[in-house]
Amino acid sequence: MLDVNKCKEILENHFATVTHEEFLANLEEFCPELFEAGSDEMMSDKLQDVELYQQAKQESKLEIAPKLLKKGLSIQEVAEILELDVQLLTK
Incomplete structure (x- = not known):
């Protein structure tokens, strides 16, 4: 059975350190199709993934x-x- 708290801990650690x-x-490595040349849609998706990563890390x-x-x-x-930023933490 999937332990939600353990998954959360693993993801927090991953995004705090990667x-x-x-x-x-x-x-x-795991999604090479996102990096295939010649696909504007793939590039757009890759940029969205980076934005999602940054948001999740924050x-x-x-x-x-x-x-x-x-x-x-x-x-x-x-x-x-x-x-x-200190101001962000005080909110």
Whole structure:
């Protein structure tokens, strides 16, 4: 049976640690059809995937931030660790 909390933890960890370049390399490895030359639609889809990745990474960081704050880290420390703007964390 699928453990939703475990899946969430794995995805949060992945998006908190994977770089943009690693994400694209993984995408190219597992979805090579997105990188075939000559397809404007494929390029559009690839750009959407990158945008989705960036959005998911940002959301993961925002979900992790309160946990770090509860552990006693300051807003400045959390912002630095997660590479987020302090003003974004104070909201």
